[in-house]
Amino acid sequence: MVNRILGPLLILDHVAQGRMQLAAVFVAPPGQPVPPVRVAGTDVPAQPLLAYGSAQLWRARFAVPADAPSFYEWNGTRFDLASDLGGDLRLAFASCNGEEHGDMDRDEGERNVMWAKLAQEHRRTPFALLLHGGDQIYADEATQGHPMSEGWPDTIPSDPLPHDIDDLRDHLRERFMERYTAQLAQADYAWLVARVPSLAQWDDHDICDGWGSLPRSRTYSPVGQTLFEVAKEAALAFQHGTIAGDLPPRFADPEGYHLNWTIEAPGLRLMGPDLRSERTRRQVMDTGGWADVGAQAETAFAGRTFVVSTVPLLGPRLSILEALMVVTPKMQKYEDDLRDQWQSRAHRDSWRRMLRAMMQIQERDGQDVTILSGEIHLATRATMAVGRGQVLNQLVASGITHRPPPRLWARTLGALSRVGETPLPGHRIRIRRIPGQKLRYVADRNMLVLERRGADWTAIWHFEKSGPPAALPI
Template identity: 60%
Template sequence: MTSEPPVMTGPLLFLDHVEKYVLRLSVLFIADNGECPEPIETVHGVHTAEILAEYDHMTVWRARFDLPANRSSCYAWNGQSYSLASDFRGDIRIAYVSCNGEQIGDLEREGSERNAMWARLTEDHRNAPFSLLLHGGDQVYADQVTEGHPLSEDWPEHIPKDPSRADLADLRHYLRERFLERYVALYRAPEFVWIAARVPSLMQWDDHDICDGWGSLPGTKTDTPVGQILFDVARESFLTFQHAAVDGDLPERFHDPAGLHLGWSVRTAGLRLLAPDMRSERTRHEVMGDGGWKMIRAEASTPVQGHTFLMSSVPLLGPRLSVLEALMVAIPKMQKYEDDLRDQWQSRAHRDEWCDMLRVIRDMALANGHDVTVLSGEIHLATRATMKLGAGRWLHQLVASGIAHRAPPRVWARILGALAQFGESPLKACPIRIPCIPGQKSRYIAERNYLVLERRSDIWRARWALEESGITPPLIL
């Protein structure tokens, strides 16, 4: 008998920062213990990988290197060349995805079905290259990692009251290995790894990267030793596998070097990408804490030319949910869904904070020479929204969700569409509406999807790639 050859997962490319005409990049590898990836080669030299994190049977490696941001470029690894559409000065294309999985049984799904939209995105890139790949949340569905350990088996319904230090240490080790298992399964998918090696990723997390409803669950659950270990391991895994980073060595794009919140921003020619952290500081009464608000206010007060894409892991603009929320609280069989609605900006619990956020974004969008578009996912549907700003200006929100999560029943899309007819006006004279996506007759589309953003001659256009309906006509932003 012969043993199976070692499997090397990677290269997986991440954007650390943009500095003038330089892209600062990291590339991630996951290898069996004892295996070391070959170095990265660029025109500037050879870049050796270093150990980022270690596990029982695997090691995570990272190499960092620079490429130009004013022309196309490439790097080489293990005898293969990887080309990048790295000229950010003029016309560019960006892809936006979210919800890469499902809560139950995701690792058991058949690969070609699960990753059908990743295969389509890869073919899209072959025809017209993307410069960046934005991931808007729920890159991994980690909800089942708690199963199989006595301290977390019944999370979050039943939590041991006084676990020993030894048992908590064992839980931490168990969860680290389970998170690794999920990321390896996702990152080895051929439909994903091909494009992830050629298009730098930028990622923002949401609840399923931790557990369903993190931050909207009661503090009596999340503030327990078990809850805090779950969050700590999810956060470590998020930094390792979604940013190729560790505490104390965060890329420059993060606003807080200490990592108390994990919001980041990237600026390049005529473009700002802004991704506040809506999970690290979240509670049942706050979407963002002091760190997140400090970041948003600092960005809003900074003069920027061109276009800002604000990534909101839960939709910032949406229909009135207060009636639906009240019904769910009143009906016992529906109370288990109350946390899902509390997760939304439009929840009654977040009304004042939501209005504060809308005012900040409104003022940012009305600044001279500047446009703002909100990108969001989370709801497993494709849709859009607008908010009237005044002076003939509109704030657009584009929702693309999910890349791998199967669409909910069409009746749910119809219910949301009916709810959206009533509109919403949290700010005076700034009504929110849910118009149809170009080429579609319904406000919410129950198909798997991703979003394509294109800048041509300084004009941005958006198209949705829908699994059944195909690519939509462009929406000018």
């Protein structure tokens, strides 16, 4: 049960006509009203957004200039915003905000070390936006505690009764709500997201581990579809500040069948293709998602495009591991993890299609594209040569709260990366070292800061143990 008002959680709805359209989301106990947001001397009432059994979500929508610093007020507190998107600015990128098991029981100080560092960075030089690159929550244990989903995904009822599905839906809605509100109640995270507008794209743990790479008999079962519907409802509310049928204009599909979004500001385009809503074991996106990616690739845009690919687009040759897992009984439980990757044999054609789209952006005069990825609980970077001597860059920052895997796994991936990968003839992918790091993959909790000074961009990883290395020009 929520016992106090949580928030504001600030979300970027859209940028248009020189204004940032924002949504401030609050979570309150049922029946308790939320005070209005005050902007430019005017009160903006908070309106009910979504009801849960033990909480009510509220939202206030308002706009601020996109070409100058600004602020809003709520409940006696002033929240300053670095809302000048046209000049020098800083963006923060984070992913993998949790763990598969016991995340709700972790010590807040230990869990949120990197959120505290990110808050300190904001105090030093403010961020304009906070990009969340997937797995904003780890909902894997949400299915536990109900007879219909206790055995998910291994055992599920084949023909459940409607009232049992309704009861499951109620159970899952409360479990998802608890995970989002538990995060919003934690001090450093809450302080930051009230002052920096968020842009998010979901990945599998925001639904369940391996969603879309699990067998069709699971994901298209009544239990699986109920799980997906509840997860999507929660993601729309807590990650995007909206509900079905009310998506802001940054989304390509107003109906929300897929959740691709795009934001454009002077010299800066942000793209978030949805790699989960339409995913199956044989496809990463369907017709709608691909149509949006193609349209963006064909649209001329002067400046930098950052593409949030929740699963790394540039990576080593994983088909070797995938083949070993299929034939090794003890490793078959990890097959879904590799099926999740762009490099999976099942997604080879999709991988090439997305790479060509990124190349199309990079090769056009006056345009640059950089891929931002998470998912692997390690930090790394990669490059792919494109036409006219240009290079496509990918930056991976993964594990803002998820503890890193053993260093042996980082070394294994590094060794595998030496084999090289060339999905498109003549365009080899190379895994590169982050400045100051000995290994290609860094096993340390981390986040990423992107900075524009004039027309030049740099990237700086921040690590829990070793701190920030030198800036990398991109």
